[in-house]
Amino acid sequence: MARGQARGHRPVPVAGLWRALGLTLASAVVWGVAHVAAGRRAAGFALMGLLVLLVGGAATLGLAFQEKLKQIAVQGTWLNVITAALLVLALVWVSVVIRSYQVVRPVGLPTAMRAASMTLVAVLSLIICTPFVYAANTTYVLRDTLSKIFPGDDTSGPKINASDPWKNIPRLNVLLLGGDGGKDRSxxxxxxxxxxxxxxxxxxxxxxxxxxxxxxxxxxxxLRSIWPNGYRNVNAQLGYDGMLNSVYLSGEKNPSLVPGFKAGQRGPHLLEEVIGNLIGLKINYYVLVNLGGFKDIVNAMGGVTVHVEKALPIGGEIVNGRYTKQPTGWLKAGTQHLDGEKALWYGRSRDADDDFHRMDRQKCLMKDIADQADPQKVVTHFEKLAKAATKTIFTNLPAALLPPLVKLSGTVKSGSDITSLAFSPYKIQGFGTDDPNVPLMRRLTTKAITASTHPKPTPSPTATVKKRRTKRKTSPTAASNGSVSLKNVCG
Structure with a gap:
């Protein structure tokens, strides 16, 4: 028996180590090349066919079922399946590469050359594994992030119909909250x-x-047995001053106000109830964003470009129209690309104007972030985004609602109209912040929703040509009802 045969190697018609390595490299790209070159045509063509099926199937799924894949990407069970599939595919690909080298390697190589060639094959295998392992890890991180943000242990919202999630829910009302608390949120x-x-x-x-x-x-x-004359200061030590932004704290510090909910849920649910009563809507869910962590999300996505209507101070404090504490910097007027810290100040600064202009800026900032959420940036900074999100976002939206929400969000971004109703005494006649006119608030809310449900026909393209960036219109443009298109607010 020949020496090569004694070792279990059948001589093959491919000579030279470098050619063997070249065929192995080619087989890493196109499965079966080395097998065909070695005369194992059946196995080689079978591997080629399998690769074509895998690549063609993936391309077909990606092109034909984009929306469905987006919905699958927010389901924990499917994410587990995808993670496992990616790891199995990595193992199969590496096995094909190693076997390809085995069928074409020359016999009788010196020990040093054999060790060197195996090292090169191992490095090639590692290079092949890396993107699959990275993708599997990213998928796992996504599943873990979703499970932390959407734990599914709060059933206060409407019952979800799996086959028709929006059945009997013509409108979804979500309370978006921006807070400045710490990790415990109390x-x-x-x-x-x-x-x-x-x-x-x-x-x-x-x-x-x-x-x-x-x-x-x-x-x-x-709640009127507690506050018969409207929300009032009930504990000066805690700083309750009758303002809407202290309702959260009232709920967290007084469990009896919101029975049946645990700490961290009482505040948002009390706000849902109070705000829903003011505007005449049933609030289905809430999303709370801790503004301290918000800047990490903006940084993770590479910043955000906004239009700053006028110079805004960073920090500082004004009392009676004068700075008692000087700003540490300024956001200049004009179109600016802001990092997380500056984007946070763009959304929260009010010393340059007032709370009502700040409300407009916050909505514009949300719109700009949504518009600029580039998929490539999201993928390349995914772990940073996920880490920031788990520390920043708190919600009672159930995980089961994520797939239909993803589908709905695609509808919103594909051309649906977004209008803004800001309760400001500068924009709405007869509205004041002290002892507000609740019937007026409810009427305007109903009117804005009715107008959104039955929007006016879209003007002809020639009538809507505008510059891409215009000055933000935060002056009162709709004093009769306060409702304007967000495009008019944000430019």
Missing amino acids: GIRTDSMTVASIDTHTGNTVLISLPRNLRFFQVPAR
Whole structure:
């Protein structure tokens, strides 16, 4: 028996180590090349066919079922399947490469050359494995992030119909909260409060903003035994001053106000009830963003470009029209690309104007972030985004609602109209922040939603040509009802 045969190697018609390595490299790209060159045509063509099926199938799925794949990407079970599939595919690919080298390697190689060639094959295998392992890890991180943000242990929202999630839910009302609390959230002041009312069929959305300094307002019937004359200061030590932004703290510090909910949930649910009573809507869910961690999200996505209407101070403090503490810097007027820290100040600064202009800026900032969420940036900075999100976003949206929400969000971004209703005394006649006119608030909310549900016909393209960036219109442009298109607010 020949020496090569004694070792279990059948001589093959491919001479030279470098050629063998070249065929191995080619087989890493096109399965079966080395097998065909070695005369093992059946195995080689079978491997080629399998690769074509895998690549063609993946391309077909990616092109034909994009929307379905987006919905699958937010389901924990499917993410586990994808993670396992990626790891199996990595193992299979490496096995094909190693076997390809085995069928074409020359016999009788010296020990040093054999060791060197195996090292090169191992390095090639590692290079092949890396993207699959990275993708599997990213998928796992996504599943872990979704499970942390959407734990599914809060059943306060409407019951979800799996086959028709929007059945009997013509509009989805989500309370968007921006707070400044720490990790335990017990001391949060919600300085940003906006209700997103979304038509579940068309995606048309109304953003209803309420000022933080709304005071002495009516409360729901079940709370009137506590606050018969409207929300008032009930504990000076805790700083309750009758303002809307302290309702969260009232709920967290007084479990009896929101029975049945644990710490971290009482505040948002009390706000859902109070704000829903003010504007006449049933709030389905809430999303709370800790503004301290918000800057990490903006940094992870590479910053955000906004239009700054006028110079805004960073930090500082004004009392009676004078700075008692000087700003540490300024955001210059004009189009600016902001990092997380500056984007946070763009959204929270009010010393240069007032709370009501700040409300407009916050909505514009949300719109700019959504518009600029580039998929490539999201993928390349995914782990940073995921880490920031788990520390920043808190919600009672159930995981089961994520797939239909992803589908609905595609409708919103594909051309649906977004209008803004800001409760500001500068924009709405007869509205004041102290003891506000609740019937007026409810009428305007109903009017804005009705207008969004039945929008006016879109003007001809020639009538809507505008510059890509225009000055933000934060002056009162709709004093009769306060509702304007977000495009008019943000330019």
